[in-house]
Amino acid sequence: MENKDITILIADDDYDYLNQMDFHLKKFGFKTILANSQKECEEIIETTKPNLAIFDLMMENDDSGFILSYKLKKKYPDVPVILASAVSSVTGYIFEQENTDEQNWIKADKFLEKGIRPDQLHREINKLLEL
Amino acid sequence: METLTILTVDDEIGIRTGVKRALRNFIVSFPFHEDDFNFEIIDAASGEEALEIIYSKHIDIILLDNILPGIEGIEVLEKLKQDNINSAVMMITSHASIDLAVKATDNGAFNFIPKPFTQLELKSAIENITKHLLIKRITHKMKNEAKQIRFQFLSVLSHELKSPINAIEGYLQMMKEEEVGKDISAYKNMIDRSIERINGMRGLIMDMLDLTKIESGKKNRELNKVNIIDIAKMAIDSIIPIAVQKNINIESNFPEELISNVDSTEIEIIFNNLLSNAVKYNKDNGEVNFTIKEENNNIKITISDTGIGMSKEDIARLFKEFTRIKNRKTQNIPGSGLGLSIMKKLVDLNNGSIKVESEIDKGSVFTVYLHIE
Ligand SMILES: Nc1ncnc2c1ncn2[C@@H]1O[C@H](COP(=O)(O)OP(=O)(O)OP(=O)(O)O)[C@@H](O)[C@H]1O
Ligand SMILES: [Mg+2]
Numbered sequence: 349m350e351n352k353d354i355t356i357l358i359a360d361d362d363y364d365y366l367n368q369m370d371f372h373l374k375k376f377g378f379k380t381i382l383a384n385s386q387k388e389c390e391e392i393i394e395t396t397k398p399n400l401a402i403f404d405l406m407m408e409n410d411d412s413g414f415i416l417s418y419k420l421k422k423k424y425p426d427v428p429v430i431l432a433s434a435v436s437s438v439t440g441y442i443f444e445q446e447n448t449d450e451q452n453w454i455k456a457d458k459f460l461e462k463g464i465r466p467d468q469l470h471r472e473i474n475k476l477l478e479l
Numbered sequence: 480m481e482t483l484t485i486l487t488v489d490d491e492i493g494i495r496t497g498v499k500r501a502l503r504n505f506i507v508s509f510p511f512h513e514d515d516f517n518f519e520i521i522d523a524a525s526g527e528e529a530l531e532i533i534y535s536k537h538i539d540i541i542l543l544d545n546i547l548p549g550i551e552g553i554e555v556l557e558k559l560k561q562d563n564i565n566s567a568v569m570m571i572t573s574h575a576s577i578d579l580a581v582k583a584t585d586n587g588a589f590n591f592i593p594k595p596f597t598q599l600e601l602k603s604a605i606e607n608i609t610k611h612l613l614i615k616r617i618t619h620k621m622k623n624e625a626k627q628i629r630f631q632f633l634s635v636l637s638h639e640l641k642s643p644i645n646a647i648e649g650y651l652q653m654m655k656e657e658e659v660g661k662d663i664s665a666y667k668n669m670i671d672r673s674i675e676r677i678n679g680m681r682g683l684i685m686d687m688l689d690l691t692k693i694e695s696g697k698k699n700r701e702l703n704k705v706n707i708i709d710i711a712k713m714a715i716d717s718i719i720p721i722a723v724q725k726n727i728n729i730e731s732n733f734p735e736e737l738i739s740n741v742d743s744t745e746i747e748i749i750f751n752n753l754l755s756n757a758v759k760y761n762k763d764n765g766e767v768n769f770t771i772k773e774e775n776n777n778i779k780i781t782i783s784d785t786g787i788g789m790s791k792e793d794i795a796r797l798f799k800e801f802t803r804i805k806n807r808k809t810q811n812i813p814g815s816g817l818g819l820s821i822m823k824k825l826v827d828l829n830n831g832s833i834k835v836e837s838e839i840d841k842g843s844v845f846t847v848y849l850h851i852e
Contacts (some may be wrong), residue, residue, distance in 0.1 A: 363810040364646035364672050368653070375658070385805045406638060408805065434641040462645045465652075 351377030357398035358382055359389035359416060361407040365462065369402065376473075386412035391421060397424050400477060403422065403456075405433035410441070418458045430477040431456040434463070442449040481504075481514045483539040483609065487522040488529040488555070490548050494594070495522040498542060501598040507609045516557040518607050526550040533564060540608055543572045544594075545579060553579065556586040567608050571596075635801050638684060639815060643676040675813055683815035686730060689748055690817065692758060693824050700742045700828070707737045707746060711771055714750035722758045725765070728755075732770040739778060739851050745825045752818040753782040755847050759812050760843070761786035776851050783844040789837040797835065 356378045360366045363384065370380050381398060383389035386407045393416070401420055405413035417429040459477055460469070473479075487498045499520045508515040526547045532538070541559075545552035553701035556568060561606045570583050580591060589611060592604050650669040659665045722729055757767045765785040770778050779783055787808045788798070796802045803809065804818040826833055829849050837843035 361805045362642050362646060364676065365642070365649065367672075368646070368649040371658070371693070382812055384807065388806075434638055434645055462641075463648060 351479075352379065353380040354399045355381060355396075357389070357392060357396070357401040359384070359386065359407070359413075360399070360404040361385055362404070365404070372469065373473075375466075376429070376470050378473075387414060389416055393420055393423060398427060400428050400473060402430045402432055404462075405431055412434070413456075420444075428457040430458045430472065430476070432458055432460045432462050432464075434461070481516050481582075482519050482538065483516055483612070484519045484539045484543065485540045485605070486529060486532060486566075487520065487542045488524075488526065488547070489522070489542070489544040490524050491544075492524075494544070494571070495524070495717045496600065497598075498522070501601050502605065505602055507606050509608060509610065509613065512613060516613075517765070518605070524548075526555045528551065529555055530558060533559070533566065538614060539565045540605070541566050541568045542571055542592075543588075545583075546573070546675055553582055553586070556583060558587060560586050567612055569604060601622055626701050632800065636687075639801060640680065643680050646676050656743045679813040679815065680778070682813065683817065686817035686821060688814050689821050690804065690824075692744070693821065693828070700745070701743045702740050702742055704738050704740050705743045705746075707741070707771060708735070710746050711750055711769065712745055714747060714754055715769065717751065718754045718758055721755075722767070725758065725761065727758055727761050727763075727767060728765045729758075729769060732768065732772075734772065737773060737778060739773060739849070741829065741849070745828065749825050750780075750821065751823050752822045753780075753847070756780050756818060757784035757786065757843070757845075759814065760784065760809070765842075771781065773851070778849040778851055780847040781844060783842060785842040788839040788841050788843055789835075790839060794835050794837060798833075 354377075358366060358369050358373070358380060358434055359382075360369065361384055366384060370382055373380050381392060383392055386409065389403070401417070403413040405411070407413070409415065412413045413431045414432065419424065420427060420429060426459060429432055443473050460472065464472075485497050485498070485502065488493055489582070502518045502520055504517075506515050506517050508578060521532065523532055527549050529541070529543075533541070543552045543555060544685075547555075556570075559568070561564065562807065565587075566587045570579075570588050570591045571594050572579065572591055579749070583591070589608055592600065646838040650666075650673050651661070653669060654666050711731070711733060715731060754767070754769065757769075761767065761784045767785075768781070768783045770779075770781040789804060793804045798819050801816040802820070803814060823833060826847055826849070831847055831849040834846040834848075835843065836846075
């Protein structure tokens with residue numbers, strides 16, 4: 349599969365972050381679908397299967413990203429999900445992958461802090477897509 | 480059922496067994512609390528023995544005789560205070576002297592029960608002290624919950640500050656990497672967006688200052704007789720520069736004068752927030768109508784707009800801190816989601832109320848009622 353046949357679904361309620369992700373992913377050669385809320389993303393998931401999804405954690409709800417990855421995985425179990433967040437461990441959401449119980453529930457393949465460099469992001473995406 | 484542990488400290492065996500007998504099957508219940516209380520009774524014949532028990536085991540209530548063979552009851556009390564042990568202490572005294580009473584109360588004794596006492600007197604004293612312990616526990620829990628809320632607020636706040644920083648940093652990185660070439664004009668949009676996000680942060684900081692003012696100012700509000708209409712006119716003046724950019728007309732409908740006993744800063748913040756929203760969430764060439772009138776001993780303030788409107792679900796969450804309604808129509812409008820929560824706090828402070836009506840794509844009407852003092 350070539351990059352141009354790969355569609356990445358991005359959900360983030362920050363307009364600028366969404367724009368920037370769109371820019372970088374297109375530059376890497378991927379197609380993108382953008383959603384700026386949990387609600388809009390849920391509607392997209394109903395009709396469209398992406399090859400990979402990147403969800404912001406906090407949108408309308410504190411756990412929007414969790415809910416989205418749960419819903420996406422239920423419908424398309426093979427689609428990898430990246431959860432991105434601006435919150436770090438200090439604020440209470442601890443992104444440790446040690447807790448396997450929690451991981452089972454959360455159902456994301458990768459947790460990333462926002463602000464990660466685009467080339468790092470590219471590498472993570474390639475790993476998950478086994479490119 | 481919850482069990483409280485009582486320690487009886489008395490050298491008279493009669494008292495020790497008497498307490499045991501009286502309280503063995505005693506149950507205390509309160510209409511405001513689900514769990515009933517019963518009691519486990521242990522005893523000590525001297526102050527020294529009592530301290531040993533107290534340091535090895537949690538004791539809820541201590542019945543303490545003052546005249547003991549070794550150290551006196553009052554010394555036991557002092558020791559407990561020193562070591563921060565907060566069992567509730569009830570002194571048992573045969574001839575209560577005022578001196579002792581004062582000294583004991585100073586050292587944290589809860590109350591006194593004169594010796595000899597009847598079973599009934601003992602029971603009613605125990606019931607009292609149980610209520611005291613329960614209330615202490617409930618208020619302690621409430622304080623922790625307040626801390627919890629504060630923590631949540633701070634973590635949301637840090638998220639709200641991190642998002643614009645990430646966005647600006649992202650654009651700066653793109654410029655640094657020259658992602659769209661060497662020509663600066665290609666970056667115009669990124670620069671504009673960065674400035675917009677910085678303005679957003681500035682707004683957030685201003686809102687935070689308003690919030691702290693409210694929190695700390697609750698005690699020293701400055702109520703004065705002022706003309707509300709003057710404040711309203713000032714609020715309009717300060718929003719006009721923004722309204723002009725979208726060619727929005729602000730129609731006002733005021734009486735000459737409406738005097739009320741209020742804190743003018745509070746009223747100003749209320750007006751500013753409502754007007755700012757009516758302009759921000761309006762369409763180009765839209766209308767804002769600002770009406771103030773007196774009605775049944777209330778000041779009725781109505782601010783309506785011809786803007787994007789909101790759904791019923793959105794209205795329900797409107798007054799919560801950091802609520803912003805996210806959709807395509809609002810995505811380019813800066814804001815911190817604090818304005819209305821601040822406004823609500825201030826309206827509450829004035830014993831007022833708020834009504835919101837809205838229709839998507841038609842507009843919104845915010846009505847605030849303030850009681851005239
Ligand atoms: N008149 C209105 N018409 C449509 N939507 C509104 C209106 N007023 C408020 N809203 C919605 O309610 C949300 C909360 O408003 P609020 O004033 O609390 O925050 P804000 O305007 O986003 O930020 P701030 O006032 O702190 O700068 C807004 O983000 C907006 O989506
Ligand atoms: Mg506002």
